[in-house]
Amino acid sequence: MLHKRAIYAILTAALGSLAAAAVAGSKPESADDVSVSKLLIGGGPSGAILVADFDGSSFEIVANNTIAGTSTSWLLLKEPNFLYAVDENSDTTRLFNFDPDTNEIELVQNATGSSGVAFLEFNKDKTVMLGAAFAASAVDVWDIAADDGTLTLLKTISVGGTPGPVVGRQDSPHPHQALLDPSGRFFVVNDLGTDTILIIDSEADYNITNRISVEPSGNGPRHGAFYPPGADKATHYFLASEIASLVKAFELTYTDNDNGIELKEIQSLSTFGADFPPANSTSASAAELAISADGKHLYVSNRLTANETDSVSHFSIDIDKDEPLAFVDQISSGGLVPRMFSLAADESVLYLTNQNGENGLLAFTRDADTGSLVEKPVASVTRDVFGAPSFGPQYVKEIGV
Template sequence: MKIPVKPMAVGAATLRSRAPCPNNTTGGSQVLMATTGQIHIADFDGSSFTTTMNATVTGAPTWVEFVQPNKLYAVNENGDDLRLFNLDLSGPELSEPVATATGSSGVVHLEFNKDKTRLVGSGYGAGTVDVWNIENDQFTLIKTIESTGELGPVDPNQAAPHPHQSVNDPSGRYFVVNDLGTDEILVIDSADDAWELRTPTKTAAGCGPRHGVFYPSGADVTEATHYMIICEISNDVVVYSVSYEDAGLTLTETQTISSFVGTKPQGAAGGEIALSDDNTVLYVSNRLTGGDSDNITRFQVAQDGSLTALDETPTGGLLPRMFSLGTGHLFVGNQNGPDAAVAFALSEDGSLSQEAVASLPLADFGGAEFFGPAYIKQLN
């Protein structure tokens, strides 16, 4: 299922605007948020958000990636263009695009290689994966890889291939691509800059693999033992063991568990997945649950990679498409309100505060349906 991303009528040029408080004076951190037609920066002091930049941009930058000190890469989910901006955090201020490129349509996710010289874009709309050389702040297309697997059984969600996310494994060599439309996890081998497809892994029919994480994670991890995905359609979390072989990276299913602690609501849709820094807690978001608020489910992760569901926490809004873990907090982007950007405190055991410690209302993002943050991440 693709949650609608409405086009915003804006001019051809990027418009820059800054909130009344231009400087980061809270002594806290900065949080980056993006949605259709907008890129925001807010200061976060642990108990409140203060918006310091609200930049109007063309298209739908529903996924962005920031590289210190000032590079911001952005997709356009409603088009086929990829953009690089300068983002000055001291202002903060967003430039006009400094580089642009035309690639696959409907890209919804970006992933770097280890040294950030290559950028992989997942083209949900086109059914393809783009690999870019981004050295010297330019875009040079290396390869476009077509997803050609047999389609899943759920119409219209699986009427075409829909690569939704690529994930670089801890070795740095392989990228796995979750294809919601074909119920496949593609494996791309980046060795020698060849970017060749290896044998894919088929999920259960009607899973709709959306996003995934390798386990364990960390700067000192060189090989994964497991890979975990959230199925958007079936609302399951699936765990695979990982093996590294001459033929490529191989995934073998070891567990399937509901993304809900209790009964799955009919029509619900899995969203995001994230692993805690200490590799002991997994989080997933559940959308379209039918309640006044959607939620995030917390799982305990055993050393063998198996999961145990612990609890659910309401997100304070609807359609938590993306969330991310920051320093002592979990940040949620609800595409519908009432609360659009939300921060929860993290306890030592990984549990979330039952009430948000900070939030921004949907009105701060224009107030229109689906215009809450599609992307949210703490930068510093």
């Protein structure tokens, strides 16, 4: 997580007539047979929640909901209409009513929880939602079972633990993600501040049942993904460690005791290939991680590299090998600070946001056979459309329509 979380709305300039503006993307590549997709975008200087249409070759911003003084760090849609948003600069979790037909976004509720929430996740039946509160060293547990989707805070879990050695980045626990495992019972919480992965059991009143140390000290666990994709239970877990810029593979075991899940590290390697080192390895920070639906490819974004642009690295996965990850290639992110990216539903495209640099929103074509990304984006929107330098978008996700 970037270290500007204490900044409260330095910039409150309006995004102008963005909601009605059509933003043409660069079109160096064709994107045949791609229907119009709808995207949710979060971030910018004024807490914007944007809706964009992507037709395979360009983006069009079709809606903009802005709340001055906020900074939208994560969004989560309970289809078809309930949109939850968190503001990393406050203790507010918000509920919006979202109409996918008209693209209207209407604020319904401001609920008070922990400060600095960076990630939201539903339980299996979407009656409960967890929020990983980076700033507050806590995980919020919300009841969202009401017919109108409103939020009721059930409990706040203080994660505890001993902070890591990196001054300024590990001065306290910093849970960055609470990820539901494929069984639908456990949440895995990556704690950047304590170099641990926590296990929360939904069948044990959402209490922490296990704490797993991640080496080396000072690596900073951030985001992860379970393997195999789409399975009823996981056999492996992959992790991006932010501070040390590492990608790690773990064997995952469901236990018969109260721990619930155990993890055994089997591989750790740099998020940079040998030919693509960061200009500044001290500041370089891994961010997002995602695995393709076929389980053969892993992607991770690299920020604050001090290179001309930051990057996205691509690894192959061969789960039958003792060390399943192998670096394949790397592309420019088209800007700086690619905090978050996501794959399209059909995985033909990778959507990416940059908080700084030239481009704020991009779409990269993905080869279905090799998993490689085409470096020249099929569409892009410049960062200045979203806001001032360092305040570009933080979140992008395709949604069903």
